[in-house]
Amino acid sequence: MIKPRRSQDxxxxxxxxxxxxxxxxxxxxxxxxxxxxxxxxxEGDRVLDLGASPGGWSQVCxxxxxxxxxxxxxxxxxxxxxxxxKGDINDEETVDRIKxxxxxxxxxxCDASPKITGHWSMDHFRSVELVMSAFRIxxxxxxxxxxxxxxxxxxxxxxxNFREMKPYFRFKKFxxxxxxxxxSAEIYFIGKGFRPVKRYIFLQNDKNSRDExxxxxxxxxx
Ligand SMILES: C[S@@+](CC[C@H](N)C(=O)[O-])C[C@H]1O[C@@H](n2cnc3c(N)ncnc32)[C@H](O)[C@@H]1O
Numbered sequence: 001m002i003k004p005r006r007s008q009d010x011x012x013x014x015x016x017x018x019x020x021x022x023x024x025x026x027x028x029x030x031x032x033x034x035x036x037x038x039x040x041x042x043e044g045d046r047v048l049d050l051g052a053s054p055g056g057w058s059q060v061c062x063x064x065x066x067x068x069x070x071x072x073x074x075x076x077x078x079x080x081x082x083x084x085x086k087g088d089i090n091d092e093e094t095v096d097r098i099k100x101x102x103x104x105x106x107x108x109x110c111d112a113s114p115k116i117t118g119h120w121s122m123d124h125f126r127s128v129e130l131v132m133s134a135f136r137i138x139x140x141x142x143x144x145x146x147x148x149x150x151x152x153x154x155x156x157x158x159x160x161n162f163r164e165m166k167p168y169f170r171f172k173k174f175x176x177x178x179x180x181x182x183x184s185a186e187i188y189f190i191g192k193g194f195r196p197v198k199r200y201i202f203l204q205n206d207k208n209s210r211d212e213x214x215x216x217x218x219x220x221x222x
Contacts, residue, residue: 012026012181014026014029014179017029018056022059023056023059023060024054024055024056024059024077025054025055025056025057026056026179027056027057027111027179028056028057028059028060029177029179030111030177030179030180030188031056031057031060031061031109031111031149032060032179033177033178033179034149034175034177034188034190035060035064037175038147038175038190038192040107040109040147040149040190040192041061041064041066041106041107041109041147042064042065042066042106043064043065043066044065044066044067045061045064045065045066045067045105045106045107046066046067046069046102046104046105046106046107047061047066047067047068047069047105047106047107047108047109048068048069048071048098048105048107048108048109048137048141049061049068049069049070049071049082049109049110049111050071050072050089050108050109050110050111050112050134050137051071051072051089051110051111051112051113051130051134051151052070052071052072052076052084052111053070053072053074053075053076054076054077055070055076055077055079055082057109057111058070058076058079058082059079061082061109062079062080062081062082066106066107067081067102068081068082068083069082069083069084069085069098069101069102069105070082070083070084070085071084071085071086071087071089071094071098072084072086072087072112073086073087073088073089074086083101085097085098085101089110089112089130089133089134089137090129090130090133095136095137095140095141098137098141099140099141102141103141104141104142104143104146105141105142105143105146106142106143106146106147107142107146107147107148107149108134108137108138108141108142108146108147108148108149108150109148109149109150110130110131110134110149110150110151111151112130112134112151113127113130113151113153113186114126114127114129114130120155120185121155121156123153123185124153124154124155124156124157124158124185125155125157127151127152127153127155128152128155128157128161131150131151131152131161131189132161134148134150135148135150135161135164135165138150138191138194139168139196142194143194144194144195144196145193145194145195146193146194147190147191147192147193147194148165148169148189148190148191148192148194149188149189149190149191150188150189151186151187151188152186152187152188152189153185153186153187154185154186154187155185158174158187161189162174162189165189165191166191167197168191168194168195168196168197169191169192169193169194169195170192170193170195171190171191171192171193172189172190172191172192173189173190174187174188174189174190175187175188175190176188
Protein backbone atom coordinates (compact mmCIF):
# COMPACT_ATOMS: atom_id res chain seq x y z
CA MET A 1 0.00 0.00 0.00
CA ILE A 2 1.39 3.41 -0.98
CA LYS A 3 1.56 5.80 2.00
CA PRO A 4 -0.25 9.09 1.39
CA ARG A 5 2.22 11.94 0.94
CA ARG A 6 -0.01 14.95 1.38
CA SER A 7 -2.44 15.69 4.19
CA GLN A 8 -5.13 16.02 1.49
CA ASP A 9 -4.44 12.41 0.51
CA UNK A 10 -4.61 11.27 4.12
CA UNK A 11 -8.16 12.61 4.24
CA UNK A 12 -8.95 10.85 0.97
CA UNK A 13 -11.97 8.53 1.14
CA UNK A 14 -10.62 6.06 -1.45
CA UNK A 15 -7.26 5.82 0.30
CA UNK A 16 -8.93 4.62 3.50
CA UNK A 17 -11.39 2.42 1.61
CA UNK A 18 -8.45 0.72 -0.15
CA UNK A 19 -6.74 0.16 3.19
CA UNK A 20 -9.94 -1.25 4.70
CA UNK A 21 -10.63 -3.61 1.79
CA UNK A 22 -7.02 -4.77 1.39
CA UNK A 23 -6.35 -3.18 -2.00
CA UNK A 24 -2.79 -2.12 -2.66
CA UNK A 25 -3.84 1.19 -4.21
CA UNK A 26 -6.77 3.59 -4.30
CA UNK A 27 -6.59 3.16 -8.10
CA UNK A 28 -8.36 -0.19 -7.61
CA UNK A 29 -11.62 1.77 -7.27
CA UNK A 30 -11.12 3.45 -10.65
CA UNK A 31 -11.01 0.06 -12.37
CA UNK A 32 -13.97 -1.23 -10.31
CA UNK A 33 -16.02 1.82 -11.33
CA UNK A 34 -15.01 1.62 -15.02
CA UNK A 35 -15.72 -2.09 -15.09
CA UNK A 36 -19.14 -1.68 -13.57
CA UNK A 37 -20.04 1.01 -16.16
CA UNK A 38 -18.42 -0.48 -19.27
CA UNK A 39 -18.21 -4.26 -18.56
CA UNK A 40 -14.59 -4.57 -19.62
CA UNK A 41 -13.43 -7.71 -17.79
CA UNK A 42 -15.28 -10.93 -17.06
CA GLU A 43 -14.60 -14.31 -15.48
CA GLY A 44 -12.10 -16.42 -17.42
CA ASP A 45 -10.63 -13.48 -19.38
CA ARG A 46 -6.92 -13.16 -19.98
CA VAL A 47 -5.98 -9.63 -18.94
CA LEU A 48 -2.74 -7.76 -19.56
CA ASP A 49 -2.18 -5.09 -16.85
CA LEU A 50 0.46 -2.53 -17.95
CA GLY A 51 2.04 -0.24 -15.35
CA ALA A 52 0.63 -2.58 -12.73
CA SER A 53 2.62 -1.96 -9.55
CA PRO A 54 1.79 -1.95 -6.63
CA GLY A 55 -1.02 -4.22 -7.91
CA GLY A 56 -4.46 -2.75 -7.13
CA TRP A 57 -5.79 -3.29 -10.67
CA SER A 58 -4.36 -6.82 -10.77
CA GLN A 59 -6.15 -7.59 -7.48
CA VAL A 60 -9.45 -6.37 -8.97
CA CYS A 61 -8.93 -8.49 -12.11
CA UNK A 62 -8.32 -11.57 -9.97
CA UNK A 63 -11.51 -10.87 -8.00
CA UNK A 64 -13.37 -10.71 -11.31
CA UNK A 65 -12.01 -14.19 -12.11
CA UNK A 66 -9.46 -13.21 -14.77
CA UNK A 67 -6.01 -14.64 -15.48
CA UNK A 68 -3.55 -11.76 -15.23
CA UNK A 69 -0.19 -10.89 -16.71
CA UNK A 70 1.14 -7.74 -15.03
CA UNK A 71 4.00 -5.58 -16.29
CA UNK A 72 5.87 -2.80 -14.54
CA UNK A 73 9.25 -1.15 -14.68
CA UNK A 74 9.26 -1.37 -10.86
CA UNK A 75 8.96 -4.55 -8.78
CA UNK A 76 5.58 -5.80 -7.55
CA UNK A 77 4.88 -8.10 -4.60
CA UNK A 78 3.43 -11.42 -5.80
CA UNK A 79 -0.34 -11.95 -6.16
CA UNK A 80 -1.71 -15.48 -6.54
CA UNK A 81 -2.75 -16.07 -10.17
CA UNK A 82 -0.79 -13.09 -11.52
CA UNK A 83 2.29 -13.57 -13.70
CA UNK A 84 4.57 -10.59 -13.21
CA UNK A 85 7.02 -9.28 -15.82
CA LYS A 86 9.47 -6.61 -14.73
CA GLY A 87 10.03 -4.52 -17.84
CA ASP A 88 9.55 -1.27 -19.69
CA ILE A 89 6.45 -1.12 -21.90
CA ASN A 90 8.37 1.05 -24.39
CA ASP A 91 10.74 -1.88 -25.14
CA GLU A 92 9.98 -4.44 -27.80
CA GLU A 93 11.68 -7.10 -25.66
CA THR A 94 8.91 -6.66 -23.06
CA VAL A 95 6.31 -7.36 -25.77
CA ASP A 96 8.06 -10.65 -26.60
CA ARG A 97 7.93 -11.62 -22.92
CA ILE A 98 4.22 -10.73 -22.75
CA LYS A 99 3.52 -12.89 -25.81
CA UNK A 100 5.49 -15.79 -24.35
CA UNK A 101 2.90 -16.06 -21.54
CA UNK A 102 -0.23 -15.81 -23.75
CA UNK A 103 -0.21 -14.90 -27.43
CA UNK A 104 -3.63 -13.18 -27.21
CA UNK A 105 -5.53 -11.33 -24.47
CA UNK A 106 -9.21 -10.45 -23.93
CA UNK A 107 -8.35 -7.10 -22.39
CA UNK A 108 -5.36 -4.78 -22.12
CA UNK A 109 -5.53 -2.24 -19.29
CA CYS A 110 -2.89 0.42 -18.71
CA ASP A 111 -2.60 2.74 -15.72
CA ALA A 112 1.09 3.54 -16.34
CA SER A 113 2.16 7.03 -15.30
CA PRO A 114 5.40 8.86 -15.90
CA LYS A 115 7.12 10.38 -12.87
CA ILE A 116 5.11 13.55 -12.29
CA THR A 117 7.20 16.72 -12.56
CA GLY A 118 4.32 19.12 -12.00
CA HIS A 119 5.14 20.66 -15.36
CA TRP A 120 1.81 20.13 -17.17
CA SER A 121 3.09 19.94 -20.72
CA MET A 122 6.11 17.72 -19.94
CA ASP A 123 3.93 15.30 -17.94
CA HIS A 124 1.47 15.25 -20.84
CA PHE A 125 4.12 14.38 -23.45
CA ARG A 126 5.66 11.64 -21.27
CA SER A 127 2.21 10.21 -20.76
CA VAL A 128 1.55 10.28 -24.54
CA GLU A 129 4.63 8.08 -25.06
CA LEU A 130 3.24 5.53 -22.58
CA VAL A 131 -0.22 5.67 -24.16
CA MET A 132 1.20 5.00 -27.61
CA SER A 133 3.32 2.10 -26.30
CA ALA A 134 0.27 0.59 -24.61
CA PHE A 135 -1.73 1.02 -27.81
CA ARG A 136 1.01 -0.68 -29.90
CA ILE A 137 1.02 -3.58 -27.46
CA UNK A 138 -2.80 -3.75 -27.47
CA UNK A 139 -2.85 -3.89 -31.29
CA UNK A 140 -0.44 -6.77 -31.29
CA UNK A 141 -1.98 -8.91 -28.51
CA UNK A 142 -5.72 -8.12 -28.32
CA UNK A 143 -8.18 -10.75 -29.49
CA UNK A 144 -10.75 -9.67 -32.06
CA UNK A 145 -13.51 -8.00 -30.01
CA UNK A 146 -11.18 -7.37 -27.04
CA UNK A 147 -11.21 -4.35 -24.72
CA UNK A 148 -8.65 -1.64 -24.01
CA UNK A 149 -8.33 0.93 -21.22
CA UNK A 150 -5.49 3.42 -21.04
CA UNK A 151 -4.78 6.38 -18.82
CA UNK A 152 -3.50 9.64 -20.22
CA UNK A 153 -2.77 13.09 -18.85
CA UNK A 154 -4.78 15.53 -20.90
CA UNK A 155 -3.04 18.01 -23.17
CA UNK A 156 -2.60 19.10 -26.74
CA UNK A 157 -2.07 15.56 -28.11
CA UNK A 158 -5.19 14.08 -26.50
CA UNK A 159 -7.54 14.51 -29.46
CA UNK A 160 -4.84 13.33 -31.89
CA ASN A 161 -4.36 10.15 -29.79
CA PHE A 162 -8.11 9.65 -29.75
CA ARG A 163 -8.34 9.95 -33.57
CA GLU A 164 -5.52 7.42 -33.92
CA MET A 165 -7.05 4.84 -31.60
CA LYS A 166 -10.74 5.12 -32.36
CA PRO A 167 -10.92 3.29 -35.74
CA TYR A 168 -9.70 0.16 -33.95
CA PHE A 169 -12.71 -0.08 -31.61
CA ARG A 170 -16.43 -0.53 -32.10
CA PHE A 171 -17.12 1.56 -28.96
CA LYS A 172 -14.76 4.35 -27.86
CA LYS A 173 -15.00 7.04 -25.24
CA PHE A 174 -13.02 9.18 -22.81
CA UNK A 175 -14.04 8.66 -19.22
CA UNK A 176 -13.14 10.08 -15.83
CA UNK A 177 -14.03 7.69 -12.99
CA UNK A 178 -15.39 9.14 -9.76
CA UNK A 179 -12.35 7.82 -7.87
CA UNK A 180 -10.00 10.05 -9.93
CA UNK A 181 -8.92 13.06 -7.92
CA UNK A 182 -10.77 16.26 -8.81
CA UNK A 183 -7.52 18.16 -9.41
CA SER A 184 -6.03 15.41 -11.59
CA ALA A 185 -5.42 15.88 -15.34
CA GLU A 186 -5.89 12.15 -15.90
CA ILE A 187 -8.53 10.71 -18.18
CA TYR A 188 -9.08 7.15 -19.45
CA PHE A 189 -9.62 6.08 -23.04
CA ILE A 190 -12.05 3.16 -23.17
CA GLY A 191 -12.07 1.08 -26.35
CA LYS A 192 -14.41 -1.91 -26.68
CA GLY A 193 -14.69 -4.43 -29.50
CA PHE A 194 -11.18 -4.39 -30.98
CA ARG A 195 -10.98 -4.75 -34.77
CA PRO A 196 -7.60 -4.57 -36.51
CA VAL A 197 -7.22 -1.85 -39.14
CA LYS A 198 -4.79 -2.42 -42.00
CA ARG A 199 -2.57 0.59 -42.53
CA TYR A 200 0.29 0.85 -44.98
CA ILE A 201 2.50 3.37 -43.25
CA PHE A 202 5.97 2.15 -44.19
CA LEU A 203 7.92 3.27 -47.20
CA GLN A 204 9.96 1.03 -49.46
CA ASN A 205 13.68 1.06 -48.57
CA ASP A 206 13.13 3.54 -45.76
CA LYS A 207 15.37 2.41 -42.90
CA ASN A 208 13.16 4.29 -40.43
CA SER A 209 10.00 2.57 -41.57
CA ARG A 210 7.82 0.92 -38.96
CA ASP A 211 5.63 -2.12 -39.09
CA GLU A 212 1.87 -1.87 -38.70
CA UNK A 213 2.25 -2.01 -34.91
CA UNK A 214 4.59 0.99 -34.96
CA UNK A 215 7.82 -0.88 -34.14
CA UNK A 216 10.96 -0.04 -36.09
CA UNK A 217 11.71 -2.66 -38.76
CA UNK A 218 15.24 -4.02 -38.76
CA UNK A 219 15.23 -4.13 -42.58
CA UNK A 220 12.92 -2.34 -45.02
CA UNK A 221 10.49 -4.66 -46.78
CA UNK A 222 11.05 -5.24 -50.48
C1 LIG B 1 -0.29 4.83 -10.92
S1 LIG B 1 0.82 3.50 -10.87
C2 LIG B 1 -0.23 2.13 -11.29
C3 LIG B 1 -1.13 1.71 -10.18
C4 LIG B 1 -1.80 0.38 -10.43
N1 LIG B 1 -2.79 0.46 -11.49
C5 LIG B 1 -2.47 -0.12 -9.18
O1 LIG B 1 -3.70 -0.18 -9.15
O2 LIG B 1 -1.76 -0.47 -8.25
C6 LIG B 1 1.74 3.73 -12.37
C7 LIG B 1 2.79 2.69 -12.62
O3 LIG B 1 3.29 2.86 -13.96
C8 LIG B 1 4.59 2.33 -13.96
N2 LIG B 1 5.33 2.73 -15.17
C9 LIG B 1 5.70 3.98 -15.53
N3 LIG B 1 6.40 3.94 -16.69
C10 LIG B 1 6.45 2.64 -17.07
C11 LIG B 1 7.03 1.97 -18.19
N4 LIG B 1 7.69 2.63 -19.14
N5 LIG B 1 6.90 0.62 -18.27
C12 LIG B 1 6.24 -0.06 -17.30
N6 LIG B 1 5.67 0.52 -16.22
C13 LIG B 1 5.77 1.85 -16.10
C14 LIG B 1 5.19 2.88 -12.67
O4 LIG B 1 6.32 2.16 -12.27
C15 LIG B 1 4.00 2.75 -11.70
O5 LIG B 1 4.12 1.58 -10.94
